[in-house]
Amino acid sequence: MEVRKHAILSASSSYRWLNCPPSVSLSEGVSDEVSEFALEGTDAHTLCEYKLKCALDLIDGDHHLPKLEWYSEEMEECANGYVAFVLEKIEDVKKDGKDPIVLIEQRLDYSNFVESGFGTGDCLIIADGTLHIIDYKHGRGIQVDANENSQMMLYALGALELFGFLYDINEVTMTIYQPRRSNISTFKMSSSDLYQWANNVLKPIAKLAHIGEGEFKAGDWCQFCKVKTTCRERANENMRLARLEFLDPPLLEDSEIEEILQKVDEVVEWVNDVKDFALRQAIKGKKWKGFKLVEGRSNRKYSDEEKVAKQVEQAGFNPYEMKLLGITEMQKLLGKTKFTELLDGLIVKPPGKPTLVLESDKRPEYNPAKADFMTNEEEN
Ligand code: SF4
Structure with a gap:
């Protein structure tokens, strides 16, 4: 599978190297294991790109879709949601009487500010003085905020470098679309402020990162x-x-x-x-002084499930238990429409366990009275 190419001072790693410039030279030559999450993300991007191009008639539906190893129904739904979101954005722009230019998977070069810097923008919509950049995030681990997000700002810079002089862009809107966290986050910035940041903050730090200087800083x-x-x-x-x-x-x-x-x-x-x-x-064989490798705990398991079931049945017992399918499995079985039709009002979301987080966290403060009320309601 082709994984997206990244620059050394890539946009996606900019949060790290802008905070800790020497991390770039310190990491040089250290191999990078491609995680399953990254491969799944690449497949999701490929599907989003394909579906968006089909929706915009840039390719026809018979066009060959590359094999997606990590494809799932959830990925399909996420990609459909992304396409609907982009189409809605395009319609919004058209409503303002503007005729937009839409670019998909556009290479964006910001090397005037960062040595050999480039990235790939998932979707760009340019219309009459405004540039919209939409970035799809498939991860569900960390919720990504568009606010002063350096990755998005680098994409925006690359886009301004490429199209700014053609379309006289004075404002950039950057949006993160992260369906598995139900997160759509948008940040607006004037192009002059973006260039000010690029010249005063980005350029000097990128220079330090490129030559392996600057201060180490952990965070x-x-x-x-x-x-x-x-x-x-x-x-x-x-x-x-x-x-x-x-x-x-x-x-x-x-x-x-x-x-x-x-x-x-x-x-x-x-x-x-x-x-x-x-x-x-x-x-791998390394010996750490004072430590040794031992077998961890393990649980008993059947070596041959079919054989076990057969033996137990022959002895006159039922080896199976009947269990209601979980919500995800049930939705897969029924399909979304039937699921909603049949089970409307029968799905509840109990309050989550209280968790202590930093005050800056966006979730509303836990309300014990509300949680008690909801628990009692469910018990009644
Ligand atoms: S401080 Fe953090 S970012 Fe910097 S080199 Fe060390 S681990 Fe990497």
Whole structure:
């Protein structure tokens, strides 16, 4: 499968290298394992591209769709949603009396600001002074915010470099479409502000990153760094918490617990990264002083399920249990329309378990009274 090509100072990794420029040279030569999530994302992009081109009559439906190894009904629904969203955007632009130019999977070159920098924009809509950039995200892990998102800003810059002088663009609208998180996030910026950022912030940092200079700085961007496990700066940053002196009085103060909570997720992530790395190396034969590799716990299982069922049936017992299908499986069985028709009013969403998060999190504050009320309602 063809995975999208990326520049070294790529738009998708810009959040990391803008915060930690020397991470680029430190990662040089470190191999990058392509995850299953990345392969699934590539397939989803291919499907989105194909469907959008069909919808815009740029190719006909008989056009050969590349084989999608990770195809699923969910992916199909996501791609349909994406196409509907883009078509709606195009209609909105037309309503304003503008005749838009639509570009799909457009290579965007921002090398005037970042050495050899380029990326690929999923969809660009250009009409009368405005540029819309829509980026499809298939991931469901991290919710991506378009607000001052450097990846989107680099795409926008590449698009302005390419089309700015032809279409006199003075405003850019950048949208992240992330269906598996029900997230549509949009950020607007004037092209003059974008160029100001490009000249004053981007260009100098990209220069440092290119020559392997600048300061190491650890933060949540480390999770995307190829040397995140062995990086000393990240280790130091996380060990700083362990070195905090919580001596007097014997019990921790609220303010100290708050301080720990601020950092604890990153510390746990770092510790797990180090443990994963050490285990993978040990499996490859590396000996860590004071440690050894042993077999983990395992559960009993049938070696041949068919044979087991047959033996039990022959002995006069029923080896099977009858279970209601889960919601996803049931929807697959019935199809979306029948599912809604038959089960309308029978699907509920109980309140999730309370979770402590940073105040900046976008979710509304947990309301215990509302949760109690909903639980009692369900019990009645
Ligand atoms: S792990 Fe973090 S601090 Fe270390 S080089 Fe990578 S981005 Fe920089």
